[in-house]
Amino acid sequence: MSGLKYSKDHEWVRVEGDIGTVGISDYAQEQLGDVVYVELPEVGRTVAQNEEAAVVESVKAASEVYAPVSGEVVEANQALEDDPALVNGEPTGAGWFLKLRLSAPGELDGLMDEAAYADYVSGLGDD
Amino acid sequence: MSDDAGTDALARTPLFVEHRALGATLVPFAGYAMPVRYPAGIMAEHTHTRSAAGLFDVSHMGQVRLTGDGAAQALERLVPGDIAGLAPWAMRYTQFTNDDGGILDDLIVTRSDDGLILVVNASCKDSDIAHLERRLDAGVDLTVLGERALVALQGPKAAAVLERHAPGCAGLGFMTAGWFKAGGVDALISRSGYTGEDGFEVSLPANETAAFWRRLIAEPEVEPVGLGARDSLRLEAGLCLYGHDIDETTSPVQAGLAWSIGKRRRQEGGFPGAPRIQHELAEGPRRRRVGILPDGRAPAREGTSVLDAKDNVIGEVTSGGFGPTAGGPVAMGYVAADAAEIGRPVSLLVRGKPRPATIVKLPFVPHNYHRG
Numbered sequence: 001m002s003g004l005k006y007s008k009d010h011e012w013v014r015v016e017g018d019i020g021t022v023g024i025s026d027y028a029q030e031q032l033g034d035v036v037y038v039e040l041p042e043v044g045r046t047v048a049q050n051e052e053a054a055v056v057e058s059v060k061a062a063s064e065v066y067a068p069v070s071g072e073v074v075e076a077n078q079a080l081e082d083d084p085a086l087v088n089g090e091p092t093g094a095g096w097f098l099k100l101r102l103s104a105p106g107e108l109d110g111l112m113d114e115a116a117y118a119d120y121v122s123g124l125g126d127d
Numbered sequence: 128m129s130d131d132a133g134t135d136a137l138a139r140t141p142l143f144v145e146h147r148a149l150g151a152t153l154v155p156f157a158g159y160a161m162p163v164r165y166p167a168g169i170m171a172e173h174t175h176t177r178s179a180a181g182l183f184d185v186s187h188m189g190q191v192r193l194t195g196d197g198a199a200q201a202l203e204r205l206v207p208g209d210i211a212g213l214a215p216w217a218m219r220y221t222q223f224t225n226d227d228g229g230i231l232d233d234l235i236v237t238r239s240d241d242g243l244i245l246v247v248n249a250s251c252k253d254s255d256i257a258h259l260e261r262r263l264d265a266g267v268d269l270t271v272l273g274e275r276a277l278v279a280l281q282g283p284k285a286a287a288v289l290e291r292h293a294p295g296c297a298g299l300g301f302m303t304a305g306w307f308k309a310g311g312v313d314a315l316i317s318r319s320g321y322t323g324e325d326g327f328e329v330s331l332p333a334n335e336t337a338a339f340w341r342r343l344i345a346e347p348e349v350e351p352v353g354l355g356a357r358d359s360l361r362l363e364a365g366l367c368l369y370g371h372d373i374d375e376t377t378s379p380v381q382a383g384l385a386w387s388i389g390k391r392r393r394q395e396g397g398f399p400g401a402p403r404i405q406h407e408l409a410e411g412p413r414r415r416r417v418g419i420l421p422d423g424r425a426p427a428r429e430g431t432s433v434l435d436a437k438d439n440v441i442g443e444v445t446s447g448g449f450g451p452t453a454g455g456p457v458a459m460g461y462v463a464a465d466a467a468e469i470g471r472p473v474s475l476l477v478r479g480k481p482r483p484a485t486i487v488k489l490p491f492v493p494h495n496y497h498r499g
Contacts, residue, residue: 033355034170036449037424037456039478055478057426059169059449060355081424 004092005108006117007068009050012092013100015108020069023096024056024087027121032058035087040076040098047073047100049107054097056087069107071100134160140186141276141333145340149351157249159187162353172356173451176322177492180282181352181360182343189252190272190330191259194242201267202236202243205258207379207398209389213238218302218317220387222379223258228400228407229375230382231258233367237304237317244304244315246277246328248369276336281326281360283495284348289316289327292342296327301497310339318497321357323364323490325497356451363450363457365418365489371429372416372445372459380407381461383416383489415467418489419444419458419475423482426456427475433462434474434481441466444475453491462486 004012010028013020029035039055047053047067054065054076076098080086087095102108112120134153137160146153151162162184164172175181193202199211208221215238223231232251237244247255259269280289290297293309296316304317312335320326331339343349358368367373373382378400385408392398393408421427426448433442447458458475466473469488474481 033164034168036170037426039425057449059173059359059451060163062426062428 003114005068005111005113006120007050007066007111008120009066009068011066011068013068013108013111015102015105018102018105019074020071020100020102021096022053022068022098022100024065024091025117025121026091029088029091029095032056032063034059035084038080038084038087038097040078040080041073043073043076045073046103047071049104065097067100068111069100069102070104071102073098074101075099138187140184141336142184142186142278142340145337145344146184146351149344151351151353154354156354157187159249161187162351164353164355165351167350169353169355169359170451172350172352173359175350176282176324176352176356176360177452178283179348179350180280180284180288180346181322181356182340182349183279183281183352183357184340185279185328186276186333186336187249188277189245189247189249189255190275190277191245191247191256192239192242192270192272193245193259193263193267194270195267197264198243198267199238201264203392204397205262205399206234206236207388207392207401207404208236209392210236210243212389212391215240216303216305218304218319222373222384222387223255224379224398224400224404225375226399227375228378228403230369230373230377230379231255231375233369233373235319239304239315240306250370272330274333275330276333277328277330278336278340278343279320279326279328280343280349281320281322281324281352283325285324285326286497288343288346288348289329291346292339293329299327300499310335310342312339314339321364321366322360323366323492323494323496324360325495359448359451362446362448362459363453363490363492364494365459365491367416368446377416377461378404378407378412380404381412381414381416411464413464414442414461415464416445416459416461417467418487418491419447419460419473419484420487420491421456421458421475421482421484424455425477425482427458427477427482427484431458431460432476433460434476435466436472438474438481441473450491457491458484459489
């Protein structure tokens with residue numbers, strides 16, 4: 001299985017076959033703080049790369065979650081409606097947001113792998 | 128080591144080093160680098176304050192002393208609160224009003240042994256001081272207490288903790304103050320705060336503040352609390368945040384602050400905007416600040432439109448978020464007076480979708496002030 005690929009907006013995607021599972025990075029959840037609400041897209045909706053696909057809200061603020069790749073939403077993580085704190089606890093596991101059937105798998109080549117993303121985050125100036 | 132993003136050029140309170148040592152996330156606020164949260168996070172800081180004791184740095188707020196004969200009368204020409212009637216060491220919440228009856232800032236006034244102590248919002252303190260200097264009589268002296276810091280200890284265990292370090296302070300009644308030795312240092316301590324909980328604010332010399340802060344942090348009941356939880360605590364308590372729930376376009380009556388205008392002041396007037404405020408007291412305001420409880424889980428943030436059953440806009444959310452103690456989203460805002468009754472169903476337009484909500488009584492979490 002391939003590892004995670006990351007966008008500059010701190011989303012990750014894990015691809016298995018033609019399905020990509022999408023969530024936000026550990027860095028992103030740490031920056032947000034306690035997640036209290038997640039708004040997920042309808043199954044069947046088509047999203048373009050970098051289009052808003054979901055909303056994540058902390059105590060303080062609401063933030064958009066962008067699709068790191070284009071595709072059709074085939075599943076949304078309903079567990080987040082009852083337990084949004086999963087995003088904090090397991091951001092790259094049980095805290096996933098949605099699954100997409102990829103329509104342009106070539107977009108994956110433009111995303112960062114784990115090492116590149118770690119470099120990117122360490123360059124963001126927060127100590 | 129790099130500094131926190133964007134806070135290098137900001138003013139620092141005497142507790143800046145303590146915040147860094149505690150791992151705070153620092154953000155710009157009213158020109159200061161202030162802790163928005165510590166590693167525990169807003170949710171834990173909030174619930175800790177409601178169950179034990181939270182320690183806040185509020186040194187960015189302005190502290191001003193007015194002295195001289197007639198200081199109270201002079202201040203009454205700028206605020207609608209009853210200042211002349213303040214007993215020694217009593218405190219009062221009031222507002223600087225403008226000639227239109229709008230609010231320039233809200234503040235707490237304490238009658239101390241040598242005059243009046245004003246605590247004003249950080250974001251307004253420069254304009255407040257200019258306003259005071261311009262409008263006070265020549266016989267009233269204004270001193271900006273820039274060499275003093277201010278910390279707040281809030282929560283049901285605050286009195287027991289502070290009594291260990293400032294003996295006698297637990298005897299203070301709600302909204303009274305006095306001088307105490309705090310960690311051996313002369314400190315002006317008041318039984319007040321802005322969380323809805325019992326608690327204290329401690330004003331002490333800036334250069335003694337870090338040592339005092341560390342004494343309190345070392346107590347098992349105490350955790351540091353940042354501006355994030357300060358905001359969620361005051362929102363649940365139904366308390367206004369200047370620049371959001373009140374500003375120059377809102378009057379004290381619209382804001383539900385008529386309780387802070389004494390009977391004598393209502394009758395006599397003599398403060399900026401008195402005709403408008405007296406008219407609203409008599410006839411009712413055209414809009415009112417209310418609590419708004421979203422039915423679902425989605426928070427409604429500041430700026431969210433409030434709709435009636437026919438999707439007409441009848442108001443706007445001025446503060447909204449998640450209430451950790453309430454256990455869900457909470458909001459407050461202004462709605463047309465004829466739509467302001469408790470229990471009325473409304474909708475909130477969040478991300479283009481109307482979502483059901485109800486007008487409710489404030490606060491969302493009962494106040495737990497000291498009644499002794």
